[in-house]
Amino acid sequence: MRPIPKTVAAAAALVAFVAAPSAFAAGSGPWSGAYAGGQLGLNQVSSDHTSSENALNLGIYGGYQMQFSQHFVFGGDVFYNWNQKMDHAVYNDAGVNVGTANFGTNTYGVDFLGGFPVGSMSHWMPYVKLGYGWASLQGSGTPSGNENAVRYGAGVAWMPVRHLSFNVQYMHQNFGSGANDNLQNDNWTVGATWHFGPAY
Numbered sequence: 001m002r003p004i005p006k007t008v009a010a011a012a013a014l015v016a017f018v019a020a021p022s023a024f025a026a027g028s029g030p031w032s033g034a035y036a037g038g039q040l041g042l043n044q045v046s047s048d049h050t051s052s053e054n055a056l057n058l059g060i061y062g063g064y065q066m067q068f069s070q071h072f073v074f075g076g077d078v079f080y081n082w083n084q085k086m087d088h089a090v091y092n093d094a095g096v097n098v099g100t101a102n103f104g105t106n107t108y109g110v111d112f113l114g115g116f117p118v119g120s121m122s123h124w125m126p127y128v129k130l131g132y133g134w135a136s137l138q139g140s141g142t143p144s145g146n147e148n149a150v151r152y153g154a155g156v157a158w159m160p161v162r163h164l165s166f167n168v169q170y171m172h173q174n175f176g177s178g179a180n181d182n183l184q185n186d187n188w189t190v191g192a193t194w195h196f197g198p199a200y
Contacts (some may be wrong), residue, residue, distance in 0.1 A: 029041075029067030030122055030159055032117060033197015036062035039169070043083040043187030045105060048182045049091050055084035055104060057187050065113060070122055071078060073115035079131075081107040083185065105185060107173070109133030109151070125157045133173055135185070146176035147183060157193070167191045 039059040046052035059082070065075020085104035092098050111131030118124050134148040155169030169191065174184040 012151070027078075027118075029070070029073075031065060031073045031117060031125060031195070031197075032067045033195055034062070035062050035193050035195045035197070036060075036194070037191050037193030039167075039189040039191035041169075041187060043081075043105075044186040044188075045083065045086075045088075046184060049093075050101060051085040051089040051091075053088050057084070057085045057189055058082045059189065059191075060183075061111075061191075063111075063113075065115070067117065067122070069116055073117060073125065073127070074113065075115075076110060076112045078110050079108065079133075081105075081187070083107070084186075104138050105131045105135040105183075106138060107135045107185065109148075111151070123159050125159075127157065128152075128154045129169075129171065135173075135175065135183075137183075148172055149175045151185075159195070163195045165193045165195065167193065 006009040037060070039057070039061070041057045043055045043057035044052055045055065050159065059079060061079040063075055063077025063078045065073055067073045083104045083106065085102055086098050087102050089097050090099045090101050109132050111129045113127050113129050115125045117128035118126070130150070130152050133151045134146065134149070136146050151171055152169035153169060153174035155167050156166045159165040169187070169189050170188045171189075172184070174182060176182065
């Protein structure tokens with residue numbers, strides 16, 4: 001587990017405090033405003049000494065975003081992901097199978113989004129995400145404990161009707177070469193989001 005430097009945490013808090021009033025006072029367009037949603041998909045979890053396995057992913061999220069122009073959106077949200085526990089083969093340094101471990105990760109954190117709406121009504125929005133997440137490993141065997149790391153990814157959202165959008169998304173998170181040997185999550189999900197803002 002890698003702690004966040006105090007200077008980074010303080011800077012992030014200061015930016016959020018300063019930006020919050022202007023964020024809620026400006027911005028218009030179909031993607032502006034508060035939102036909340038859920039997702040369903042596949043999580044692939046692996047590490048240097050365990051097999052890569054596919055598991056069910058369920059998640060919820062909520063946040064706020066602003067459409068600064070027809071083709072640019074910026075926002076942020078908090079999230080929680082539950083990843084199903086699965087049996088993983090465990091290997092030693094020589095690559096020999098020495099048993100199994102049953103584990104999954106519950107992950108929470110914050111993401112920032114940069115979106116680029118396209119089309120005459122901005123109904124489609126490709127986007128990129130960068131965030132930070134904390135993972136609690138649930139199950140038995142190795143890996144175990146808690147980890148935290150940067151996460152990033154991309155997706156495409158589509159708003160076919162007022163206030164409702166759907167998305168497909170990929171996110172990657174590598175927890176580094178600590179006690180859990182480059183443990184990493186790769187999520188492929190589909191989601192539905194309700195937008196509380198002006199929309200159209």
